[in-house]
Amino acid sequence: MTKVKSIEELTAMRERLRAGMAVRENGNHPEELPQVRVGMGECGVAAGAKDTMREFFAKLAERGVSGVVTQTGCMGHCDAEPTVEVEMPGCEPVMYGNVTPDVVDEIIDSHICHGEPVRRLVLTESVVGRNIKS
Amino acid sequence: MAHYHTYILTCGGTGCRASHSPQIVAALQQAVDDAGLSDEVKVIRTGCFGFCEQGPIVKVVPDNTFYVSVKPEDASEIVREHIVMGRKVERLLYISPETGKHVPDSRHMEFYKPQMRIALRNCGFIDPENIEEYIARDGYAALGKVLRMKPEDVIREIMASGLRGRGGGGFPTGLKWKITREVQADCKYVVCNADEGDPGAFMDRSILEGDPHSIVEAMAINGYCTGASKGLVYIRAEYPLAVHRLQVAIAQAREYGMLGDDIMGTGFSFDIEIRYGAGAFVCGEETALIHSMEGRRGEPTVKPPYPSECGYKGAPTNVNNVETFANIPPIILRGAEWFASIGTEKSKGTKVFALAGKVNNVGLIEVPMGTTLREVIFDIGGGIKNGKRFKAVQTGGPSGGCLTEKHLDTPIDYDNLLASGSMMGSGGMIVMDEDDCMVSVAKFYLEFTVEESCGKCTPCRIGNRRLLEILERITAGHGTEDDLKELKNLAAVIKDTSLCALGQTAPNPVLSTMENFWDEYVAHVRDKSCPAHRCRDLMSYYIDPKICKGCSLCSRVCPANAISGVLKQPYSIDQTACIKCGTCMDKCKFGAIGVR
Ligand SMILES: Cc1cc2nc3c(=O)[nH]c(=O)nc-3n(C[C@H](O)[C@H](O)[C@H](O)COP(=O)(O)O)c2cc1C
Numbered sequence: 001m002t003k004v005k006s007i008e009e010l011t012a013m014r015e016r017l018r019a020g021m022a023v024r025e026n027g028n029h030p031e032e033l034p035q036v037r038v039g040m041g042e043c044g045v046a047a048g049a050k051d052t053m054r055e056f057f058a059k060l061a062e063r064g065v066s067g068v069v070t071q072t073g074c075m076g077h078c079d080a081e082p083t084v085e086v087e088m089p090g091c092e093p094v095m096y097g098n099v100t101p102d103v104v105d106e107i108i109d110s111h112i113c114h115g116e117p118v119r120r121l122v123l124t125e126s127v128v129g130r131n132i133k134s
Numbered sequence: 135m136a137h138y139h140t141y142i143l144t145c146g147g148t149g150c151r152a153s154h155s156p157q158i159v160a161a162l163q164q165a166v167d168d169a170g171l172s173d174e175v176k177v178i179r180t181g182c183f184g185f186c187e188q189g190p191i192v193k194v195v196p197d198n199t200f201y202v203s204v205k206p207e208d209a210s211e212i213v214r215e216h217i218v219m220g221r222k223v224e225r226l227l228y229i230s231p232e233t234g235k236h237v238p239d240s241r242h243m244e245f246y247k248p249q250m251r252i253a254l255r256n257c258g259f260i261d262p263e264n265i266e267e268y269i270a271r272d273g274y275a276a277l278g279k280v281l282r283m284k285p286e287d288v289i290r291e292i293m294a295s296g297l298r299g300r301g302g303g304g305f306p307t308g309l310k311w312k313i314t315r316e317v318q319a320d321c322k323y324v325v326c327n328a329d330e331g332d333p334g335a336f337m338d339r340s341i342l343e344g345d346p347h348s349i350v351e352a353m354a355i356n357g358y359c360t361g362a363s364k365g366l367v368y369i370r371a372e373y374p375l376a377v378h379r380l381q382v383a384i385a386q387a388r389e390y391g392m393l394g395d396d397i398m399g400t401g402f403s404f405d406i407e408i409r410y411g412a413g414a415f416v417c418g419e420e421t422a423l424i425h426s427m428e429g430r431r432g433e434p435t436v437k438p439p440y441p442s443e444c445g446y447k448g449a450p451t452n453v454n455n456v457e458t459f460a461n462i463p464p465i466i467l468r469g470a471e472w473f474a475s476i477g478t479e480k481s482k483g484t485k486v487f488a489l490a491g492k493v494n495n496v497g498l499i500e501v502p503m504g505t506t507l508r509e510v511i512f513d514i515g516g517g518i519k520n521g522k523r524f525k526a527v528q529t530g531g532p533s534g535g536c537l538t539e540k541h542l543d544t545p546i547d548y549d550n551l552l553a554s555g556s557m558m559g560s561g562g563m564i565v566m567d568e569d570d571c572m573v574s575v576a577k578f579y580l581e582f583t584v585e586e587s588c589g590k591c592t593p594c595r596i597g598n599r600r601l602l603e604i605l606e607r608i609t610a611g612h613g614t615e616d617d618l619k620e621l622k623n624l625a626a627v628i629k630d631t632s633l634c635a636l637g638q639t640a641p642n643p644v645l646s647t648m649e650n651f652w653d654e655y656v657a658h659v660r661d662k663s664c665p666a667h668r669c670r671d672l673m674s675y676y677i678d679p680k681i682c683k684g685c686s687l688c689s690r691v692c693p694a695n696a697i698s699g700v701l702k703q704p705y706s707i708d709q710t711a712c713i714k715c716g717t718c719m720d721k722c723k724f725g726a727i728g729v730r
Pocket residue numbers: 298299300301302303304305307327328329330331332415416417418419420421453454455456458459560634635636
């Protein structure tokens with residue numbers, strides 16, 4: 001039965017339903033949230049970018065962390081697919097390479113939750129391309 | 135269970151539906167299913183995004199990609215390229231008129247930047263036929279909050295917010311609720327005025343199409359505050375989509391216990407019925423509206439008594455406009471202080487406008503009170519179409535007036551618009567450019583009001599017709615300077631003596647165009663010319679013999695056989711035969727044909 005019998009029930013229902021709106025809601029103010037852009041394109045998809053993206057969704061949800069996960073085209077690092085860009089509010093985006101599903105949780109924990117990029121996976125740390133790996 | 139990471143929102147408003155948006159939704163869904171993504175990507179049909187100029191709109195969220203003028207054939211490419219491969223479909227992106235470049239997402243569009251969405255908060259964001267999406271966005275939370283408050287306190291909050299009626303009159307909403315509450319009666323009614331009949335206006339219809347639950351919720355709140363247990367929505371049968379969405383919303387609200395007996399176990403009972411209007415402008419006037427709902431002729435009666443005291447079936451009736459209601463839940467949830475912090479000293483909050491006419495971005499917009507006409511027309515509206523010059527903007531529909539260049543920097547609010555010789559009205563805004571003849575504009579509005587007068591009182595029925603006849607005379611080239619005096623006198627009498635605001639305000643477009651464009655009236659009557667070259671009887675096409683090469687093209691295209699001549703010698707137009715269609719001028723390759 002869907003009938004709401006008390007104001008408390010309405011509140012509970014709202015809390016439950018809110019999760020379903022989170023993706024759209026967060027899209028209204030992405031700059032205030034961690035943003036994750038997964039590079040698709042032929043090479044990305046072939047390297048399993050779809051699974052990487054699914055893993056980001058699943059792990060963010062599991063940890064109850066808000067973020068905006070979007071897909072983008074090929075980011076020009078075809079040798080290191082899947083590539084993922086992580087941008088924290090007010091920071092330069094950081095580009096990761098070889099982001100297979102098994103390292104997703106590490107990126108979320110270290111970079112998104114604790115502001116500490118996972119150095120070993122970083123390709124470039126800024127849009128201009130400053131490379132900190134070599 | 136499905137976990138959607140991407141939403142494809144498609145406008146399902148009346149405008150975009152006319153351009154095949156239902157087929158687009160179906161094609162998008164099909165493409166998503168074919169790609170095996172139906173558990174991850176959700177296609178939703180929403181209400182209006184407001185950017186009607188380039189509809190149908192498809193918006194991909196969360197990256198806010200804004201596709202314009204989408205066709206059903208484009209659906210598979212959007213899914214294949216954008217959703218599967220992460221590549222935006224460039225050719226469908228909005229192009230900024232300033233930079234000529236594709237704009238990647240709606241957050242970078244000049245059209246949206248100055249806007250603030252309170253009444254339209256859910257339009258173009260949620261599925262209007264799904265109560266759960268409304269609830270997820272704090273829907274019915276205001277009702278829940280109110281049901282734990284004393285009605286007097288709620289009314290005090292509405293009063294403190296400074297909200298004024300959005301239906302045209304601008305009456306303080308909280309005060310109206312207070313008056314209705316204080317009348318002693320066993321039975322009271324809440325009425326939502328969704329008649330919206332002025333030319334070019336579609337604010338209320340869009341709210342009902344895009345967020346019908348906000349109206350249901352606000353009406354229930356009003357019922358609790360005023361002591362009414364019954365709500366009536368008066369809506370035109372000619373708005374089938376709005377009617378349908380409202381019917382669905384009411385049924386869902388009953389199912390979820392937001393309408394009906396003992397709402398959320400609080401003991402408060404309230405229900406809503408829909409009443410259909412036949413599409414008469416005068417039935418938007420609240421007393422006429424009530425008569426129409428009672429099954430009587432839709433004619434206004436003298437106020438007082440006001441509906442708040444004696445309305446539907448003689449019971450106290452609180453009549454509010456759709457947009458007025460749409461503002462109520464946010465005020466309850468965010469507080470009067472928040473609302474009162476938006477806008478100008480005496481006009482609080484935002485206003486929705488239907489921007490139409492000669493602007494680049496025709497559409498539905500919501501801006502804080504106090505925004506200037508310049509911002510609305512040039513920033514949001516993107517300026518005048520085809521690089522023409524701005525001439526005037528009509529606000530307040532057929533009851534309002536025109537504003538010109540000198541008013542462009544006036545902050546828009548109830549009082550400023552009145553002081554400038556126009557009015558807020560319900561929110562229609564029609565922009566005119568240098569090619570518009572202001573006498574003809576006045577005539578257009580008057581034709582509308584004469585047609586829509588209910589005929590009950592003489593000044594409106596006969597006086598406005600006389601005004602129209604004079605204008606017809608002037609535009610036909612038979613006007614005299616005495617006619618101009620007569621227009622003014624008659625207009626004053628009509629304003630003073632008509633029974634309802636339809637008649638009282640009908641002369642406004644005439645008076646305000648005379649005030650602002652007096653020279654144009656004088657040119658029509660004294661020089662028998664129409665400076666904008668609009669009035670056919672006052673213009674003539676001519677061929678400049680110095681430029682004409684005698685190619686004969688014009689004589690061949692003229693549908694009236696009015697052009698004659700000898701090859702390689704200047705041609706000429708027989709003015710008695712010319713029907714002033716302008717074809718010759720468009721076709722002449724040498725620019726030899728002009729108009730004066
Ligand atoms: C000719 C005429 C037409 C009107 N049409 C409408 C209308 O379509 N919608 C509306 O809300 N109010 C309309 N009004 C104003 C109503 O009489 C009334 O003031 C309004 O519904 C009150 O609601 P509000 O205080 O929320 O604005 C009209 C008034 C006149 C005189």
